[in-house]
Amino acid sequence: EALLAALAEAVARVPVPEGIAPATMDGLLGVRGVIESEEAESAETESLARDLAEGVVRLVADLVEARRAEGRALQEIINGHLGTLIAIIQAAEDCPARKPDAVRAKLAASVASLTEAGTGLDPDRLHQEAVLLAAKADVREELDRLRAHLASAAELIAGGGAIGRRLDFLAQELGREANTLCAKANDITLSRIGLDLKAVVEQFREQVQNVE
Template structure:
C-alpha cells in the first residue's frame, strides 16, 4: 500500500434541472482528521453524507469541503412562519426582567431554524438535486484520494532519498579513522602527556583511568547502531505504506536525537562534519514526513 500526502484539491460539478452544483474539497496538513463542511440551507443531508464519506476515506488532514449551488430560476423565495415568530416573541416577553437578556431583534429571530423557510417549489427542486450531488461527492472524494496519492508518491521518493543519505553518512561515521583504537589511544596519550607536563603533581595512574572513562563516554558505537536500526525501520514502514505519518514523524525525531548526540560526542573535526550533515538531512526529511497522512 502506498503512502498518501495530506494536501490535495478536487472539484466535481454538474447540473440537475434548474440547478447547477459544484463540490470543492481542499485538504491541508492536520494532526488528526478535521472535516469542515459547508452546504446551502436545505441540503444539510448532503453535509452529513460528506462527513461520512470522507471520514471513511481519510484518516488525517484538515478538509475544507464546500458545495455551491446555482439556479436558473433565481434565488428561492423566503417565507416567514408567522406562527413560530409570534410564539418566540411571546416566550421572550414572559421572561423575567432579571434575566438580563437584551430585547429581541428581527435579524436575530429570523436566523432561528424554522422561522424562515422557502417556497415549496424551491424545496422540491433542491430535493431533486440531492441524488446527482451525492454522485458528485463520490467523484470529488475519489479525485481527492488520487491527488493525495500522487503527491504521496512524490513524497516517498524524496524521503527515500534523504534516508539513503542518512545511511551513507552513518556508514562514513562508522568507518571514520578517528574511531580506530590506534587513533583513540594516540589522542588520549597526547592529552595525558600534556597534562603531566603542565603539572608534575598529578597521579599518572589516575589520569589514565579518567582518560579511559572519557574515551568510553565519547564512543559513538551506540548512536551508529541506533541510526542503522532506524534506517531499517523507516524503510520497512515505507514498504508497508498506508497512514503511517505519525510513525514516520516519531522515527524522524529519533533520528534527530541520535544525530545530535553524535555531534556532541564527536572528538574529531571529520566526525563533527558528518554529524552536522546528518542533522541537516534529518531536519529536511522531517519537513517532508510531516506532510504524510
C-alpha cells in the same frame, strides 16, 4: 380559477371588521390549492442529472489519482533522505578519528602533555581517566540506534497506511541521536558529519509532516 373566484366571492360577502384591510389578490393567491406547481421531468433535466453524476465520478477518480501521485512523489523524497542518512552514518562509522589507533594516539598525547607540565599527576591515574573519557566519547551505541530507527522507518514506508505519526516519532528519535553524536564527537571531522546528519534529519522530519 374556480377556487379563486369562490374565495373572492366569499370575501366580498364577509363583513371586514374596522381596522382590518380587505383581502387582496396576493393574499388570495397565497391560499393553499389556488396555485400548485409541479416540476415535470424533462429529457433535458434527466440528461443534466446524468452528466452531473458522471462528472462527480470523474472528479473523485481524478482526486484519488492526484493523491496517489502526491504520495508516490513524497515517498521518493523521503526514501532519498533515508538513503542519505544511511550514507552519513556509514561515513561516521568509517571516520578515522574513531579508529582505536587514532583514539589511543590522541589520548597518549593528552596524557604526555599533562605529565610533562610537571603537575605532579599520577600517570596511572591519568591513564584510567583517559580510558573513561574514551568510553564516554564512543558513539557506537548512537550509530546502532540510528540504523535501527532508519530500518523501522523504511519498514513503515514499505507497509503503507496511516504512518505519519509514527514516522514523526522516529524523526524525533533520529534528532536526539544526532545531537548526542555531535556532543560526543572528539574530532572536527566527526563533528561535521554529525552536523550533516542533523540537517538531513530535519529535512526528513519536515517531509514526514505531509504524511497522514
